[in-house]
Amino acid sequence: MGIESDQVVYEYLSRVGDVAQQRQLPSSTRMRLVNELRGEIDRRRARTPVDSPAAVRRIIARLGTPDEVVTAAGGTPSGGG
Template identity: 65%
Template sequence: MGIESDQLVFDYLSRVGDLAQQRGLPSGARMRLVATLRAEIDAQQADSVSGVKRVLSRLGT
């Protein structure tokens, strides 16, 4: 992934973590959630910004 793709993923995972915290999810569970999502994103091997956007769209917002 390039810099722009990495930034999209970082922003997405940050939002997920923030929302999980707002909903009262314990820190360990938040860390596991973010790690699981990151692993899924990596497994999709999106090699372009549009590919990363598709992966993130499938995962949900």
Template identity: 85%
Template structure:
């Protein structure tokens, strides 16, 4: 996994965490949400043949 691709994921998860905090979700719920998303992203990345930032963005677009 490349550094640039990882950065795309980190930025996405950071935004998710920020929105969850703005919605006043409890800390444990936010952490679980981010962790589950990270696992899902990693699972999809493991299935792709190319791990580029563009490929990661496509995965994130599908997740929403």
């Protein structure tokens, strides 16, 4: 797993954590969400023939935006703005 690919993952997970905190999800829920996403990304990366930042971005795109995954985890959608 490349450093650049890892950076893409860390940025995504950090954003998910930030959105979850803004939505006031409990700390335990935020930690579980980020850990589950990290595991899912790692599993999908292991199945890709080439581990590149572009491949990681495609994996992340299939999982959803940070807003989408936090909403699915029970976070109240933010107001339009």
